[in-house]
Structure formats: C-alpha cells, structure tokens
Amino acid sequence: MDTKAPRPRTRIQTEKRELILEAALEVFSAHGFRGSTIDQIAEAAGMSKPNLLYYFRRKEEIHETLMQRLLDTWLAPLKELDDIGDPLTELRSYIRRKLEMARDFPRESRLFANEILQGAPRIKPMLEGELKSLVDEKAEVIKGWMRAGKIVKTDPWHLIFSIWATTQHYADFDVQVRAVLGPNRGGDGRFEDAARFLEQLFVDGLKPKG
Amino acid sequence: MDTKAPRPRTRIQTEKRELILEAALEVFSAHGFRGSTIDQIAEAAGMSKPNLLYYFRRKEEIHETLMQRLLDTWLAPLKELDDIGDPLTELRSYIRRKLEMARDFPRESRLFANEILQGAPRIKPMLEGELKSLVDEKAEVIKGWMRAGKIVKTDPWHLIFSIWATTQHYADFDVQVRAVLGPNRGGDGRFEDAARFLEQLFVDGLKPKG
DNA sequence: GCAAATTTTGACCGATTGGACAAACGTTAG
DNA sequence: CTAACGTTTGTCCAATCGGTCAAAATTTGC
Incomplete structure (x- = not known):
C-alpha cells in the first residue's frame, strides 16, 4: 500500500x-x-x-540509465535473426546491421566495450541471463541450418563471437583502424571495404561446399 | 657535452x-x-x-614504460609472418599465435585495448608510424600470395583487422565469452574451440576454390 | 496575477588523489 | 668500521572529486 x-x-x-x-x-x-x-x-x-x-x-544513476537503454538497441539485430529467410541472406543481413551500428553508433559500442573490459561489474547478471539465453536460442537456429546442409558445420557460438568481434572492432578500435589504413583508405570508404571483406569472409566461407 | x-x-x-x-x-x-x-x-x-x-x-611514467614493453611483444607475431613458408600454414600459425597470446597474456591485451578505446592518446604516433609500416609491409606479402593464386583474393588490411579482432576478443571480452558459453563450455576448453573455429573460418575460407 | 511547485545556482564539505619532502633506515665499498 | 650512497617511511599539501544544501530564480496551474 x-x-x-x-x-x-x-x-x-x-x-x-x-x-x-x-x-x-x-x-x-x-x-x-x-x-x-x-x-x-x-x-x-x-x-x-x-x-x-x-x-x-548519483553519477552511477546516469551510467545505469545509459546502459539499460544501450542494451535494448544493442541486442536488437541479433533478435531479428530469423529462421524464416534464407540462412546465408539472414547472416549477411545480420553482419551488415552490426557493421552499420558500429558506424552509426560508435559511442554506444565503446561504452559497452568499456564496461566489458572492466569485467562487466554492472551488467554481468544480464550477460549470464538475458544475453546467454538469446545467444543459445539463436545458436539453435544456426545449428538447424547446419543440419539441413544450408551452411557448413561449425560452432555457432564462436561464429556469433567472431561476428561481434569483427564488426565492433571498427567502432572500438577505430583510431587504430584509421591509423593503419592511412589518410587515403582510412576515409569514409572504410566501412564499405569492411562490409565487402566481411561478407566474403563469412558468407562465402559458410557456403556449403559444392 | x-x-x-x-x-x-x-x-x-x-x-x-x-x-x-x-x-x-x-x-x-x-x-x-x-x-x-x-x-x-x-x-x-x-x-x-x-x-x-x-x-x-610519476604515474604516467609507469604506464609509459609498461606500454613500450607491451608493443614489442604485441607486434612480434605479425613480424614473424613470413613469405617463405606455405601461405595457409603461415596464416594458421599467425592466428594460433595471436590466440595463444590472448590466452596467456590477457592483461596485456586489455591494457592495449584500454589505450585504443580511449583514443590512443599516448601511442597514436606509433600506430601511424611503426604499426602502419609493418601492416603495409605484410599486406604486400599477402597480396603476393593472392596474385600467385595461393589464397583467394580479398582485402589484406581488413583480413589482418579481422584476425586481430577475433583473437583479441577472447581476452578483451573474456567476461562476456564466459558468460555466454556458461559454466560447461566456458571452461578451459574455450580456447581450443575458438582455435578450431577460427582455423575453419580463415584457413578453409581462404583456400582457393577447387 | 499569484501561490505552489519546479528549476538553477553558488557556496561548501569530506574523501580521495597524485605527488613532495625531509628524516630515518639499510647497504655497500673501501 | 665508517662514510657515502641507496632505500623506505610518515607526514603533509594542493587539487580534484562526488555530492549536499539553502536560497534565489523561474515555471506552472489555477
């Protein structure tokens, strides 16, 4: 009452x-x-x-609010990974969406990276709960594709990790990426180059062997 | 004098x-x-x-000393990437070495990640100088392999980025990896699983199409 | 237009921080 | 043994930090 x-x-x-x-x-x-x-x-x-x-x-209150909002938008792309479409198309879309987020929301990506790097003191329960469930669920979807011979057999969890790692790299390690590519190739085109490369790596790489 | x-x-x-x-x-x-x-x-x-x-x-003096040492060991694996051996074997070794470093020196990886995340205020010159030169040099080596038809044609710079991203992910995002894999699969075996997956992704994925 | 509620500010506080310093304590070479 | 040098400590300081508070300024509902 x-x-x-x-x-x-x-x-x-x-x-x-x-x-x-x-x-x-x-x-x-x-x-x-x-x-x-x-x-x-x-x-x-x-x-x-x-x-x-x-x-x-409190300072923490700002951070918590920010983190809560972040997580929703952050997991949205994975949630959209659907069983209905063509597997390779689904994966390509997922990679593209994640890369677009790295391009359009680099601050959010770095905020998240910062939190994880420090040991995720504030969101560990969410990682072990909500995130794990979501990933497990999507890993089952991917496993289904593998059983059906739609994509090559591999570890779905590590596949998801590698998609996260490669896409978020362009936000979190942006300074390094730009420094290495130099002023010419490090310009606005770097995300298109990355998109082409990642598509080739993942989509071509996962095509079932003819 | x-x-x-x-x-x-x-x-x-x-x-x-x-x-x-x-x-x-x-x-x-x-x-x-x-x-x-x-x-x-x-x-x-x-x-x-x-x-x-x-x-x-000064506090900064400790950090600088630490960072200088780090960079040597950090770039060592890439420096070893050689033109003499079999391309796919060379790449496999490189990936394995980087993954071993993520496993054996996670603190060094996180220290580096922290610095880059904050915009690399202390090592930006090194990134634009020494690191860029080294990567450019190795990108040429990889390009040679592609011209010779030893591996499929793709962007060497983004290939290197994706190897960095995927391997370092297991050190920098360790909390998340463990949380998602859960207590069973998140144990000591996770690095072997990762090694297997990354080998399949990169080495098989880069094999020239028969 | 006015009273109540909301918003903004300046002054202030205790805790923590990076760092200085001189005095005390050890170590070592001759 | 001892003088010179290297090491350690306790104390102190100014700056910065997160956060409080009461009073002033502003907005809002009627």
Whole structure:
C-alpha cells in the first residue's frame, strides 16, 4: 500500500534528462566510467554540476540509465535473426546491421566495450541471463541450418563471437583502424571495404561446399 | 657535452621496478589508467606509495614504460609472418599465435585495448608510424600470395583487422565469452574451440576454390 | 496575477588523489 | 668500521572529486 506514487515527469525533466544522457554518452564512451567526472558531463550538457545532480542524484544513476537503454538497441539485430529467410541472406543481413551500428553508433559500442573490459561489474547478471539465453536460442537456429546442409558445420557460438568481434572492432578500435589504413583508405570508404571483406569472409566461407 | 650520464641501475632498483610493473599491469588492465590509483599499484606491489614513487616519479611514467614493453611483444607475431613458408600454414600459425597470446597474456591485451578505446592518446604516433609500416609491409606479402593464386583474393588490411579482432576478443571480452558459453563450455576448453573455429573460418575460407 | 511547485545556482564539505619532502633506515665499498 | 650512497617511511599539501544544501530564480496551474 505504501508504494509512493512517483511524480510524473515534467516537460523540462524529460528534455534535460535526455540532454544529460547524450552528454554522458559522449563523455563516458571516451574516458570510461571512472575516467569521467560529473563536471565534464555537466559542461558537455551545458549546465552546472548541481543542476545536473538535480536530475540524476548519483553519477552511477546516469551510467545505469545509459546502459539499460544501450542494451535494448544493442541486442536488437541479433533478435531479428530469423529462421524464416534464407540462412546465408539472414547472416549477411545480420553482419551488415552490426557493421552499420558500429558506424552509426560508435559511442554506444565503446561504452559497452568499456564496461566489458572492466569485467562487466554492472551488467554481468544480464550477460549470464538475458544475453546467454538469446545467444543459445539463436545458436539453435544456426545449428538447424547446419543440419539441413544450408551452411557448413561449425560452432555457432564462436561464429556469433567472431561476428561481434569483427564488426565492433571498427567502432572500438577505430583510431587504430584509421591509423593503419592511412589518410587515403582510412576515409569514409572504410566501412564499405569492411562490409565487402566481411561478407566474403563469412558468407562465402559458410557456403556449403559444392 | 652536457649529456649527464644516467646512473646505472642498482640490483634493488631492477628488482623493484619489475615488481612495480607487474603490479601496475594487473591494476591498469583491470581499471584503466584513470581508474587506477598509485596506492592500488603500491599495495599490489607490496610497498608504500612514497616508496613506489621513488622508482617511478610519476604515474604516467609507469604506464609509459609498461606500454613500450607491451608493443614489442604485441607486434612480434605479425613480424614473424613470413613469405617463405606455405601461405595457409603461415596464416594458421599467425592466428594460433595471436590466440595463444590472448590466452596467456590477457592483461596485456586489455591494457592495449584500454589505450585504443580511449583514443590512443599516448601511442597514436606509433600506430601511424611503426604499426602502419609493418601492416603495409605484410599486406604486400599477402597480396603476393593472392596474385600467385595461393589464397583467394580479398582485402589484406581488413583480413589482418579481422584476425586481430577475433583473437583479441577472447581476452578483451573474456567476461562476456564466459558468460555466454556458461559454466560447461566456458571452461578451459574455450580456447581450443575458438582455435578450431577460427582455423575453419580463415584457413578453409581462404583456400582457393577447387 | 499569484501561490505552489519546479528549476538553477553558488557556496561548501569530506574523501580521495597524485605527488613532495625531509628524516630515518639499510647497504655497500673501501 | 665508517662514510657515502641507496632505500623506505610518515607526514603533509594542493587539487580534484562526488555530492549536499539553502536560497534565489523561474515555471506552472489555477
């Protein structure tokens, strides 16, 4: 009975919270959680520190909110991996979607990478629960394709890992990728080159041997 | 003429510096540079903070020393990629060596990943210089193999990226890998499974079509 | 237009941090 | 043995950090 009704959000609250989260994404993804200060986030959001703390009472609260939102969008592509279409087409789409996310949401990718690198202190339960279930489920789908001879037999879990690794690499290790490719090849075209390469590696590589 | 002769290292200095670097690797790789404190490192090394600062005057000095050492061992496997052996065997060896490094030196991998994730503020020149040269050189070797029809034609740079990404993934994203594989498959065998999968993906995938 | 509620600010606090320093303690070469 | 040098420690400091608080400014509902 004591469940105190949480006040509904004001217009200003909605807007300012969004502003703060956007700023926090920028700062956290660049410096990590401990490497970021409330002052930095506040400045990036164009407000004073106490003002920011009026909307989020603790630094961790910002990070948690950010992380929760992230996870939904982050797992969406894998959730879409369907049993209905052609296996190779499905996989190609999945890889393309993941690569597009690395291109369009590099900060989200780095925020996630940061969290995992530090041992995933805040999202380990989610990894062992929700994520594991989802991957196990999709691994079964892939196994079905293998049994049906639609793609070559291999380990579905490590296949998924390698898709994650290769695509997210272009967001998380962007500085390195650009440095190695140099000013010419490291420009905007690098994602198309990557898409072509990954498609060849995975899709051609998984085609059943004629 | 004014080049002041740097004092030769004492026995104790050599030992203690080594002890500190080992402790710093542990701490830095787990919490990142800004997330780590001198106190943590000192405690991990079993000495007091002022004592540690006697051997390394600044926190950055520890990190720099660690990073310099890291880079040598980190690039060694790629340097060994040779034009003399059989291309597919060479690539297989390279992948295996990189995966072994992820297994045996995960802290080094994470230290490196942390630095790149933050934008490589301390090693960007090295990436654009030494690393780029090395990769360009090896890309030429791989291109030669492709021209000779020894492996299928593809982008050598992105091939190298994908080998880096997939192998280092098992060190940098270890928590996630273990969480998803679960207690059974996530045990010690995961590296052998990964080795098998990556060999199939890259080596079989690069075999010229019969 | 006005009272209540919300938003913003400046001043402040205790804890933690990187680092300085001199004094005390060990070690070592002659 | 001892003087010179190397090592260790306790104490201290200024800067930065996350976070509080009351008062001022603003917005909102009526």
